[in-house]
Amino acid sequence: MSSELQEIEDLIARMAMGNRQAFREIYARTSAKLFGVVLRVLEDRAEAEDVLQEIYIKVWNNAERYRVNGLSPMTWLITIARNAAIDRKRRARPVQSAEMLNEALADPGPGPEAEAVRRSDRERLSGCFGELDDRHAEAVRRAYLDGDTYADLAAHFEVPLNTMRTWLRRSLLKLRECLSR
């Protein structure tokens, strides 16, 4: 883990003990990144600001559960941010989903650490995206970065819903196969 990630992990640990200065530092280091992610999903500044508040409240409240969830610190923060933004975008799914996930992951057990500490890097991912059909790669990207549903994707690519599901599921298998090489 790079020293920067280590520092963020340490800040999360201090935050878990109620250290407000640590919270402020986490915010200074990560808020522009997370706000960018949220804005990308919501495309509405006022809503994005509102959701960013909820995200950092969640980060503060869940900090003590971070260590056992098996995710690297930035992935944990990005996942909380993205889930909150998508929950807001869809409204139908209440915000508790991210909390449920945290609960679910909070079981220490034999963890996924070995796999999770593996540095995910953008080049590896974009290399694997390059092995997919362009439209299939774009579908995965739209789902993750824009929060598109299967219905959104089917409409965008003008294919039947079931075709969309098949594309995407095959793409996921190919991606995982490539990423595991």
Place this chain on the structure above:
Amino acid sequence: MSDETPDRDDDIVLAGEYALGLLSDDESAAFELRLASEPELRAIYAAWAEDLAAMTEEVAPVAPPASLLPKIEHRLYPDEIRRRHGLWDRFGLAGLAVAVLALGLYVGPELFDRPPAPPSDPAYTARIAAEDGSFVVAAAYDAESDALYLDRREGAATPGRSLELWLIAGDAAPVSLGLLSDDPVTVVQVTDDLRAVLDGGVLAISDEPPGGSPTGAPTGPVVAAGPITES
């Protein structure tokens, strides 16, 4: 994937769909129940979460408005709002001015008679100006408080539009530093990752829809720009 069982392939796909947010509510809830009891499934999900998060590196960071942190802190520690300045000790007096400004935006403008004072010893300055001088903003960055002080001396937003400030470093995409306030003076908090690229960067102001660019990148014409120079 000849060495994988079909069941494992199914789980890889399911965990990927979950990580992408493509499952229905019921499917998600069922998946979360399984996560709680199946370490192997957790590992598959964690691998997706890590790998997919790398995609966010292509998303440009956007600084949230300086008024947001005080709002969050007020929600986290509501009883602390009156004793807030203690938290700002390490930032010194200039930082306190920013805190008071941010707090003021939150509790109401009636606390203020005067705008915040510009930093007395700025590390960097910039003159963000239109070519014809019809729009001029003087910018000064105070390293101690990480605050960028902006004084709009000429020009204003078109009615019904907002002015958004951008930092452009090298060939990187512009990063939003937030909106200019309707008052002449705006103070923007600069985050750690942006502070490093101030030197040699360019500040620009664009005309945007009310509330700012909806995309995270400038959408309207640039009304003024100027290089950041060490002072």
